[in-house]
Amino acid sequence: MIRCDELVDDLFPHLSELLVERVFVKCGTVHVVARTRDAEVACPGCAVVSNRVHSTYGRRLADAPVGDRPVLIELTVRRLYCKNVRCPRRTFTEQVEGLTVRYGRRTPAARRVLEAVAVALGGRAGIRLAAVLHTRVSRTTLERVVMALPDPDWTVPKVLGVDDFATRRGQHYGTKPHLDKRWAEGHTNAIHLHAELQELGYRGSDQTISDYLRPRRRRRIRVAAPAPPGVRQVTGWMTRNPEHLSDDERRKLTSVLAHCPELTAPMSTSAHSLRSPQHAPAGTSKTESPPCAPRMCPDSAHSPLAWRRTGTPSSRA
Numbered sequence: 001m002i003r004c005d006e007l008v009d010d011l012f013p014h015l016s017e018l019l020v021e022r023v024f025v026k027c028g029t030v031h032v033v034a035r036t037r038d039a040e041v042a043c044p045g046c047a048v049v050s051n052r053v054h055s056t057y058g059r060r061l062a063d064a065p066v067g068d069r070p071v072l073i074e075l076t077v078r079r080l081y082c083k084n085v086r087c088p089r090r091t092f093t094e095q096v097e098g099l100t101v102r103y104g105r106r107t108p109a110a111r112r113v114l115e116a117v118a119v120a121l122g123g124r125a126g127i128r129l130a131a132v133l134h135t136r137v138s139r140t141t142l143e144r145v146v147m148a149l150p151d152p153d154w155t156v157p158k159v160l161g162v163d164d165f166a167t168r169r170g171q172h173y174g175t176k177p178h179l180d181k182r183w184a185e186g187h188t189n190a191i192h193l194h195a196e197l198q199e200l201g202y203r204g205s206d207q208t209i210s211d212y213l214r215p216r217r218r219r220r221i222r223v224a225a226p227a228p229p230g231v232r233q234v235t236g237w238m239t240r241n242p243e244h245l246s247d248d249e250r251r252k253l254t255s256v257l258a259h260c261p262e263l264t265a266p267m268s269t270s271a272h273s274l275r276s277p278q279h280a281p282a283g284t285s286k287t288e289s290p291p292c293a294p295r296m297c298p299d300s301a302h303s304p305l306a307w308r309r310t311g312t313p314s315s316r317a
């Protein structure tokens with residue numbers, strides 16, 4: 001034998017925190033009239049508890065059907081004063097945990113039913129199924145329910161194809177790193193690169209390779225080419241005391257002179273004259289450029305401009 005109050009607790013476990021005053025059936029709908037208990041409630045703004053009542057008002061919540069009948073909960077809730085004088089909220093409305101949310105007009109149980117219908121069917125088919133479940137909704141309500149759902153968790157794929165690559169976190173898989181490497185080496189022909197990738201197992205079309213490389217062609221990306229030194233930089237290295245150059249500057253200057261040996265002789269003369277102005281030849285000022293700056297070099301391949309075109313120092317020097 002089961003007692004009636006135990007049966008009510010089993011059928012309406014979400015109402016256990018309420019004082020149920022009356023239950024009746026009207027026009028085929030089960031009405032549950034209830035109110036909250038006179039307990040202290042924490043303010044949502046400052047968490048200070050209060051039981052000082054400002055006013056009460058009624059809320060109507062649609063619940064999951066029982067006995068093939070829709071259920072409507074007529075709930076009386078309290079608006080309370082916040083006791084914290086520093087809290088920006090002067091009053092607040094109590095919420096029943098597991099039953100009400102701010103502005104909500106359905107219980108969590110009823111909302112779960114609606115979410116399942118909206119995800120499975122949505123639209124007009126969802127409206128028809130919801131009507132069978134004693135829930136009257138519109139198409140836009142079903143859309144709102146679906147949009148309010150959180151995004152599903154990402155799953156880790158077990159198998160990756162050769163073309164799969166993750167732009168997230170900058171990670172790349174498959175054959176795309178090979179493209180980056182070959183592009184950095186100066187190989188930009190999509191047909192040739194496509195043939196190389198096919199030997200590595202790639203099964204896509206050459207158009208895919210061309211599409212992948214197109215942004216690089218537009219931006220003229222040089223993945224591995226260092227920026228060439230400017231004329232002003234090289235002139236500075238040549239005219240400064242070598243002892244004052246850093247290791248990096250000395251290495252770069254050595255590289256410049258190796259590719260353009262015509263600069264070696266005037267560099268030593270110019271540097272000496274600048275370090276010892278009193279010994280400078282007549283008519284030579286401190287700000288004069290050396291006789292052979294990179295821009296003036298007779299071989300245009302030695303100029304920094306030529307480097308910028310090729311991405312590496314010219315091999316003709």
Ligand SMILES: [Zn+2]
Pocket residue numbers: 043044045046047048082083084087088089
């Ligand atoms: Zn407060």
